[in-house]
Amino acid sequence: MKKRTYITLFLWAAALLSGCTGDEEIVGGQSSLLTVAVTAADFSSDEGMATRTTDIGYSTTFAAGDRIGIFAIADDGIILDNNIPYTYSGTQWNPVDTDNTIHHYNYAGVTYYAYYPYSASMDDASGEQTIIDKFTPKQDQSDKADYTASDLMTGTGEVADADTDSPKLTLTLKHKMSVIVVDIKSNSYVTTGGYEYFEPIACSSIDIGGTDILQNNLAFVSSVGVYRYIVPPGSTPYSVSVSYNAGEINKEYSYSTTVKQTSAGKYHLIKLHREEAATQRDLKVGDFYYQDGSILPGDSTFYNLASNPCIGIVFKVGAGKWDSDPNRYDGKLLAVHGYVLSLDQANKSWGDNSKSWNGTSWYEYQGYVYTKNLLAGMAEGKSFPACSWCVEHTPVPTGMTSGWHFPSLNPVLDFVDNAATLNTFLSRIPGSTTISGTYISGTESGYNTTTHCNGRVTGNTGSVYRYAKTEAHLIRAMLTF
Structure with a gap:
């Protein structure tokens, strides 16, 4: 259609x-x-x-x-x-x-x-x-x-x-023009709502006409495992070869073909799927989220891929409070499926307290919006160390996401209160840090939006605390997908 x-x-x-x-x-x-x-x-x-x-x-x-x-x-x-x-x-x-x-x-x-x-x-x-x-x-x-x-x-x-x-x-x-599309997928899953996601693969080479568009970072990655490259239409044949690794055993796969002729307005699809039928499975808290947006079920044996590492875990499934509209994400998302927490953390102060910066709304998932406000303040010369750390967090996600941002209060409450469950999954990822301690959010305190922010202490469910913006406390980056 x-x-x-x-x-x-x-x-x-x-x-x-x-x-x-x-x-x-x-x-x-x-x-x-x-x-x-x-x-x-x-x-x-x-x-x-x-x-x-x-x-x-x-x-x-x-x-x-x-x-x-x-x-x-x-x-x-x-x-x-x-x-x-x-x-x-x-x-x-x-x-x-x-x-x-x-x-x-x-x-x-x-x-x-x-x-x-x-x-x-x-x-x-x-x-x-x-x-x-x-x-x-x-x-x-x-x-x-x-x-x-x-x-x-x-x-x-x-x-x-x-x-x-x-x-x-x-x-x-x-x-x-014409476009050559290489679509590589491992095991696939589909949720009750129809969202399809895939286990991670690590693509090592996509050669089109003698140029490796992957290694030279020339291709547009339009979604997980989908690489697009526009070429002029005509009778010139394009040789295409692909190499990638997939699965816990990290098996290497390779494939070669030739697109004999390209036509204006046509896409030429090279579809490499490990299996045709998707397994019915809803997303779950603790699922492992990889750099390219692929997701490994949390009940699977964990594995990492050097060129496509696990960068976080799903800490909430579905839209957070008052966050069902993807339009607030500046065209980066088509829908809100869930939220991912970074594997590590830092000890940083909230920062500049010369005025109120974000228009506090305690219990909303407004971190992306608050982060934009703080970034605008940084452009004016203000300093927000906690927000900066979150935005600059690496590895940088390459899938369809909001990008890393500073969590507002509600997601902080959610991941701190669910620390016991999340830590069971974090402990399975080499180099990750479990959740423990005092965490601050991007939400300013109603007590004084100029000088204080809100946060929560791990284990103190139900209690919201206020902290001076100049004090250093724990933070984690999050992203929306």
Whole structure:
């Protein structure tokens, strides 16, 4: 099934741009707003299979800050509107420069087309093919921004209701590059709610066309075990070889194939799954969480992988209090499945007490939001040692997570009060530290939000304590997944 993203642009109609001779009579635009809808198609399989998020791990969506370029060209080749940039606010598209907008031309013989991502180098492009010919995917696509910047889409548009006060331009964008997808999975599980997770693997090499995109950190990892790399379409064959280790015995697996031809708008899936059917199993407190977002059930024999280590344990399953909305995580999450606690801890002070920083809410899972507030304070020159340690904690998670942050009070209460259970799992992980002592949170105390923070002493369930922000106490980093 193709998923489409609908975006609405509100464009001011205006007088025609220069470029027409004095002999040309072109009727100008409307005095009303011009509405433009853009649809963006997903990649489809080169084997005719329906696109599934679980197969390729990334659907076609726009993010705030993305830019497209729009052209209007007359049949005689005159460029009426030349590569007009529009930027996405997160809800709608707006002209980058309000004095430089696309126009509605109320006469026959005008072709509208658009492309993504915007580039000033595309000025004066005479059509879609010109843009395609000028475009080259980035070599390093490991960052999502660089991956999407390599994902060229173009499309033409048509104006409806041209004779009304509300003409509508509809643009349809399609992928013009191809993408090779390598999907590697070990044993898989699915929860009652349909969340699928996988045991860890350690991929050592993914070679595409003679370049190891894994060792050179060129591939975009869109989800656990899914590596994507955009290539230009054409008849050039791409050899693909993969090596990885999996399971308690750390067995090495290898596979080689050739993608004989790549096609625009198609993904070429190399699917290496240890088993086809997922086992029904809900997440549990104590499950082992690995760097790439894979999860080993806590009732399994623990094992570590050098290039994909266990970085924490699940200390709460499901959304914490008032934390069911993934939108608060700045687009990093599609849903909240649970929370992970770091394997080690530090003794740090809360820090700067010159004012209240986080808008205290005692019993919410607000650590991610509080951490953002403290980071903004650091940008002003303030010092927050506990928060800094949490944010900079390593190993850095590479899966779909919030990233490490400073816990607010409620998660601290949860992991401290459940210390006995969590410690049984922590003790199975070499080098980890069990939970014991006094822990502070990112939540400021209602007693005095400027000078004090809240925390709890291990074993004193039910008692919330306040501590001076300048005092050093134990902290642990957490992440949401």
